[in-house]
Amino acid sequence: MMEQTSVYGWTWYRHEYHNETLNQLIADNKGCEKWLENIKENKSNYLRIERDRDGDQIVRGSLTYKQDPKNQSDYEIFHFYLRPKSLVTVGLDLSSIEGDYRDPCDHLIIEEKTPVEGFLILLGELINHFLDGIDELEFKLKELQRDVQRNNHTTLLNSIYDRRIELINWSDLTLPVHEAQMAIKEAFLDEITETPAYKRIETRIDRTITLLSHYRQDIDTLLNLEEVLSSHRGNEIMKTLTVFTVIFTPAMGLGAIWGMNFKNMPELDWKLGYLYAMILIVGSTLGVYLWLRMKGWTGDLLRGKKNSKHFD
Incomplete structure (x- = not known):
């Protein structure tokens, strides 16, 4: 003490x-x-x-x-x-x-x-x-x-x-x-x-x-x-994934059709079938993209980054 x-x-x-x-x-x-x-x-x-x-x-x-x-x-x-x-x-x-x-x-x-x-x-x-x-x-x-x-x-x-x-x-x-x-x-x-x-x-x-x-x-x-x-970026990610899913839906749908194994598929006998299929896939994909853009639903999602702002 x-x-x-x-x-x-x-x-x-x-x-x-x-x-x-x-x-x-x-x-x-x-x-x-x-x-x-x-x-x-x-x-x-x-x-x-x-x-x-x-x-x-x-x-x-x-x-x-x-x-x-x-x-x-x-x-x-x-x-x-x-x-x-x-x-x-x-x-x-x-x-x-x-x-x-x-x-x-x-x-x-x-x-x-x-x-x-x-x-x-x-x-x-x-x-x-x-x-x-x-x-x-x-x-x-x-x-x-x-x-x-x-x-x-x-x-x-x-x-x-x-x-x-x-x-x-x-x-x-x-x-x-x-x-x-x-x-x-x-x-x-x-x-x-x-x-x-x-x-x-x-x-x-x-x-x-x-x-x-x-x-x-x-x-x-x-x-x-x-x-x-975090919420904003999560929403941007979900919107981006949604846009990409919608854009490539025609391609996935057509790919699924022509990936079938049925015997009677007239497209298999077409001489220019492959070219027609590519034109259809590209055209439908581009058409969906232009439609979304015209509606204004893509926003800035598909644009490249121009700066380092927080909400990019």
Whole structure:
């Protein structure tokens, strides 16, 4: 266990895992057994607000702060117990959320006047870590948009699906932090909502949610565009096959007739039968094509590509 005391008199107890020292630290508080049980299970987000025996507000729970979008079962979770004079965290690895260009989290947290403000700083660092991942998602989305513009192909659906899963992952991580921020507001009201730490985390979460909403719309737009392009191309393929089938129907019909093996077929004795058959086949095929073209049913299907537009 690591114990850090602020110059303002409150203490931050940092535990790597559940132990007897942790039991003794919160043994006299209401709801501690449920919290300790959740630490042992270490499976899901959890949040509760209540009062201790002295009438002070307590916010306790668990937060998932890292999760692999490709493997939802690969995640890291930490547990917290927040009181007016102390903060207890279990299983939190600060090194995994600290950015290369940001100050160390523990210094920022312990320099705050109260443990509640310190915990808000911790939540803010979590959001910063999520924003780093969202920035990477933005770059991937830009690449995906350029790929759609340059060359729409079937593998793009897989890419769009991957980006959607990644976005859901960051949304799932942000929501519990947002809930914890609202729980702190509920527990401590104006005492905390007027502090710079609270206003900062509130604005940062709003910014994150705005970005997630924007990228969700981008992904939905890309998905709709891909569906429109795929549907259009599917329709063009079916129309092309239909036109070709209709054009060559006379040839297939005549070929089927003269492919029969009946003994009494007068055409077999014609001296110029082969020439007549070729003229009839070519003439009927050309006649059907001209009829379709006159009706305007061939459209652009039988024309060559002149450019690389998406709907060609």
